[in-house]
Amino acid sequence: MTQLTGTLVTPSLTCLGRLEFDERIQAITPLASLEGVPRRYILPGFVDLHVHGGGGAECMEGEAAVRQMARFHAQHGTTALLATTVTAPLPDLESALRGIAAVVENPGPGEARVLGVHLEGPFISPQKLGAQPPYTMLPDQKTMRHLLALAPIRVVTLAPELPGALELIAFLKAEGVRVQQGHTEATYAQSLVGFEAGAQGFTHFYNAMTPLHHREPGVVGLALERAEWAEVIPDGLHVHPAAVRVLTKAISQTYAVTDAVAAAGMPEGEYRLGRHRVFKKGEGVFLADGTLAGSALTMDKAAQNLSRWGYALHDILQMTSGLAAQYIGLESGLEVGMPADLVVLDEHFEVLEVYIRGQRVRA
Known part of the structure; x- marks a missing residue:
């Protein structure tokens, strides 16, 4: 049995305490005194529902690369993630999904738990690719059934204005898959129809979607008016901090994602994003034309940015862990019986220790 003492952080309470755990939390003991208690925060591990890669590896490259990125993100406090694909020819997607499925079925030591797939494309607008490679397809249930048979797909990003999108949204909703609007040129009216059909989430909010205009509110306006869920990239490059604050005031269940690519944690240089080559410069990752191409963000850095x-x-806890877990139905929290997926941070939100199913992640 492992013990940790520090400041326990939950959505409703922050208090001094001691955790005792093996694979699951077995006991929580409140402490009345600071004496002998380290100055550190103990939180549920970070949950990242949109991550392409990190540490030089990208999930489109197969099982070994998925394991490498999962180990990298675990070092930064992420204990669970969705491996996120990019738009690609069907054989590339099939290969990537098989590699992800192998990791889901057989997790390795020191790896963030790969919960499944976030399929970002190929059912997106060719006019709103952002940094996505140009291999879009029209929404198609036959293709989707085939992909679902290869790996546990938990989230799908699509453009609701495309022919066949509404039927695919209804199909995915019935299959228990979360559908998100993203990489879309939808008008407000088209986005509303997609929302009412069951596309409840919004992918990397503000980015690669129609913006708010007072005469055509677009996808952004529809979401700010009606949505309960959205993901956002808090790296300070994709979205201005003030726009993040506007978003979280309008959509209280907004959670942070990294959208990290292989370049995360790596030196400046050239890296892969599907069939694209991307370039890390400073804190960002870009296509050759300067378009943002995912990010170099990690969830510990996201927490630090939100604090700044x-x-x-407690809001940082929710945005980096609790809400994402709730969104996909993942057990998470500092409660007896919950999985011992934990991150320990110092007062500057630097990672001190990480535990996945009670096992400490070693550097």
Whole structure:
């Protein structure tokens, strides 16, 4: 049995305490005194529902690369993630899904738990690719059934204005898959129809979607008016901090994602994003034409940014862990019986220790 003492952080309470755990939390003991208690925060591990790669590896490259990126993100406090594909020819997607499925079925030591797949494309608008490679397809249930048979797909990003999209949204909803609007040129009216059909989420909010205009509110306007869920990339490059604050005021269940690519954690240089080559420069990752191409963000850095932008500790917990877990139905939290997926941070939100199913992640 392992013990940790520090400041325990939950959505409703922050208190001094001691955790005792093996694979699951077995006991929580409140402490009345600071004496002998390290100055550190103990939180549920970060949950990242949109991550392409990291540490030089990208999930489109197969099983070994998925394991490498999962180990990299675990070092930064992420204990669970969705391996996120990019738009690609069907054989490339099939290969990537088989590699991800192998990791889901047989997790390795020191790896963030790969919960399944976030399929970002290919059912997206060719006019809103962003940094996605140009291999889009029209929404198609036959293709989707085939992909679902290869790996546990938990989230699908699509453009609701495309022919066949509404039928695919209804199919995916019936299959228990979360559908998100993204990489879309939808009008407000088209986005509303997609929302009412069951596309409840919004992918990397503000980015690669129609913006808010007072005469055509677009996807952004529809979401700010009606949505309960959205993901956002808090790296300070994709979205201005003020726009993040506007979003979280309008959509209270907004959670952070990294959208990290292979370049995360690596030196400046050239890396792969599907069939694209991308370039890490400073804190960002770009196509050759300067378009943002995913990010170099990690979830510990996301927490640090949110703190700098004025978010309270319990809100940071929710945005980096609790809400994403709730969104996909993942057990998570500092409660007896919950999985011992934990991150320990110092007062500057630097990672001190990480535990996945009670096992400490070693550097």
